[in-house]
Amino acid sequence: MTLLSADGLTKRFGGVLAAKDVSFALNAGEMLAIIGPNGAGKSTTFNMVGGQLKPDGGRVTLAGHDITGMPPREVCRLGVGRTFQVAQTFLSFSVLGNVQMALIAHHGQTRRLLAEASAMHREAALALLDRVGMAAQAGRPIGELAYGDVKRVELAIALAAAPRLLLMDEPTAGMAPAERASLMALVSAIAQREGIGVLFTEHDMDAVFAHADRILVLVRGEIIARGTPEEVRADPEVQRVYLGHSGTRAAARARRAAHG
Numbered sequence: 001m002t003l004l005s006a007d008g009l010t011k012r013f014g015g016v017l018a019a020k021d022v023s024f025a026l027n028a029g030e031m032l033a034i035i036g037p038n039g040a041g042k043s044t045t046f047n048m049v050g051g052q053l054k055p056d057g058g059r060v061t062l063a064g065h066d067i068t069g070m071p072p073r074e075v076c077r078l079g080v081g082r083t084f085q086v087a088q089t090f091l092s093f094s095v096l097g098n099v100q101m102a103l104i105a106h107h108g109q110t111r112r113l114l115a116e117a118s119a120m121h122r123e124a125a126l127a128l129l130d131r132v133g134m135a136a137q138a139g140r141p142i143g144e145l146a147y148g149d150v151k152r153v154e155l156a157i158a159l160a161a162a163p164r165l166l167l168m169d170e171p172t173a174g175m176a177p178a179e180r181a182s183l184m185a186l187v188s189a190i191a192q193r194e195g196i197g198v199l200f201t202e203h204d205m206d207a208v209f210a211h212a213d214r215i216l217v218l219v220r221g222e223i224i225a226r227g228t229p230e231e232v233r234a235d236p237e238v239q240r241v242y243l244g245h246s247g248t249r250a251a252a253r254a255r256r257a258a259h260g
């Protein structure tokens, strides 16, 4: 089932055409990566889906509803969650407290007294932490965690809003290679099991080629290639303008891993 569809998205900043006629569709349970060199228009495209930017042209449809140009809060209410390059958490709170705050916000209960908050949504927060493998660390201050674990908690925070679509902006930025692989495997397992669509941007080609179901390649605001990791890897234009040597190696590693 098509969960998200972008049709002809276009955005101009002065003389720069940051996105030109960008169209794609994403199914429930699918991981779609947007890759491309710096300045290709990845964030612009992402922000037009999430509501942070209004497109100059084109349409965004979520599960059949036109969400083009809606503010981020409204887009979020309709089921679009988001994680950021730099994890956004309350450092002075515990792991559990961070997820409880996310649930309190999702249920529109932020006016309740802070004293009550520690008892609210405790079980639901623990269940969310369990989904990302962090229940055992619920009582720790978040500031004590390794960065990879903070990113897992951030994923639980995004899941607290019960999203149908997750937008992940460079989910593995700042992480060590082993942590990256395990976070991406977790995201992919959750997406498949729960039918959540994931749209992500990523500079780490290992993460992309191992975990994306499909890949869009943007260069100077335009999609120059799209397809499965295999198809994108084999595309001579992608090799020439973007992947070069390192991307080809990453794709070969991912293929070996997938085929044992």
Ligand SMILES: Nc1ncnc2c1ncn2[C@@H]1O[C@H](COP(=O)(O)OP(=O)(O)OP(=O)(O)O)[C@@H](O)[C@H]1O
Pocket (backbone or CB within 6 Å): 013, 016, 017, 018, 036, 037, 038, 039, 040, 041, 042, 043, 044, 045
């Ligand atoms: N708010 C803005 N004002 C002016 N120009 C912008 C703005 N946002 C993006 N641009 C320009 O639009 C183009 C696309 O930028 P965008 O940030 O979408 O690329 P990107 O693919 O996400 O790059 P990176 O990989 O470096 O994050 C670039 O030329 C950028 O300079």
